[in-house]
Amino acid sequence: MRRRAVTEDGQGRGPGAELVTIGAFARLSRLSAKALRRYDELGLLPPALVDPVNGYRYYDPAQVRAARLVAWLRRIGMPLARIREVIALESGAAAAAIRAYWARVEAETAARRDLAAFLIDQLSTEDVMTSVGTLGFRYAARTDTGAVRETNQDAVYAGARLLAVADGFGAGGAGASTAAIEALKPFAPGAVPAAELLNSLHDAAERAALAVRDAVAGSGSGSPAESGTTLTAVMWTGSRLGLVHIGDSRAYLLRGGELFRITHDHSLVQSMIDDGSLTEEEAFSHPQRAMLLKVLGGDGPYGSGPDVDVRDALPGDRYLLCSDGLSAVVDGGELARVLAAADGPSTAVGALIELAEAAGAPDNVACAVADVVEL
Secondary structure (H helix, E strand, O other): OEEEOEOOOOOEOOOOOEEEEHHHHHHHHOOOHHHHHHHHHOOOOOOOEEOOOOOOEEEOHHHHHHHHHHHHHHHOOOOHHHHHHHHOOOHHHHHHHHHHHHHHHHHHHHHHHHHHHHHHHHHHHOOOOOOOOOEEEEEEEEEEOOOOOOOOOEEEEEOOOEEEEEEEEOOOHHHHHHHHHHHHOOOOOOOOOHHHHHHHHHHHHHHHHHHHHHHHHOOOOOOHHHOEEOEEEEEEOOOEEEEEEEOOOEEEEEEOOEEEEOOOOOEHHHHHHHOOOOOHHHHOOOOOOOOEOOEEEEOEEEOOOOEEEEEEOOOOOEEEEEOHHHHOOOOHHHHHHHHHHOOOHHHHHHHHHHHHHHOOOOOOEEEEEEEEEEO
16 A cells, blocks of 8 residues: 655655655565564654554655664664664764774774783683782883974873873863873772782772863863873782773783784774775775774763783883874884883983984873882
8 A cells, every 4th residue: 555645734745755654565575574563662763654543553665775784783783863863864874883883882892802811811720810019010101292282281100009001082181081080090900810800900090080080070171071081001019900981092022022013993993904995004094093982981981892801920020001182193113112112211211202202202202111120
């Protein structure tokens, strides 16, 4: 059965504007009538016309594409609020929005996978951490405004228990980055079982998220969603390191002369590198390079919140934490060379800032370096 669309004034919509019943539309869209009624109730796919007398729903065949898109987006787990936004976009913008959503899903899944692997290992070995009392940190930190920016929104801290870098953004960015690091300073769990250390790290991450939200709210910087910060921090327990990370600031480990990146950027370009659609070299000049998938924001963490991890420490390890003002302009080979050659954390920090300046320092720069030493 077909029905010609009728407007409120009783006039037809014209040639080619015939509507179909919900049953016919279900066959066209390959969806059930039950699903279509549900999408209507949720406001995702309202029918083109509802008969005012009998309440029958009628659909325009042109709605088939939108109906299938809604169904596909539901199948990948996209929240209803996000689906409403995506189906209202033009094709190119919708594709970009779906890519960004899925990149965040994959990043969050990877973080959960790593945490699950850690828990399996700890529970299998019943590993209880004890502080051997012979290792410690030697450290240095520095931040620089750079050659282009007028203000510095990076924050950095190095201490006996904490190494942290935060890169703020938006009008309230400076306050956000400072607040995130200040919230971590009370962290001092001592020698605890691995599971308890993970709980302590999650508590620290939650404190940082709340501190950022409060700092942005008190800054009068406009929309809370427009301000926030990245955060990468290493917290020393005396025998192991706890890692908290969100955004695209980075942590590196120099061990045995080889440099390892121990954090994963929560950014769109990193997700494209991961799926093979972008190379590391192409990422340097990608127009959406600054698009982050996870941050600490003024309206709470964007994404699933920070990643947390626990790592073994060995004498001779050298750790570098830095904002993208360094990592975006200096490649890993240069970072490794300078870190390996420096005779101590202070020398390393100074040389790294000089590298950023030699590369033009287009952004604020923050870095902290710590050595694990036998006391």
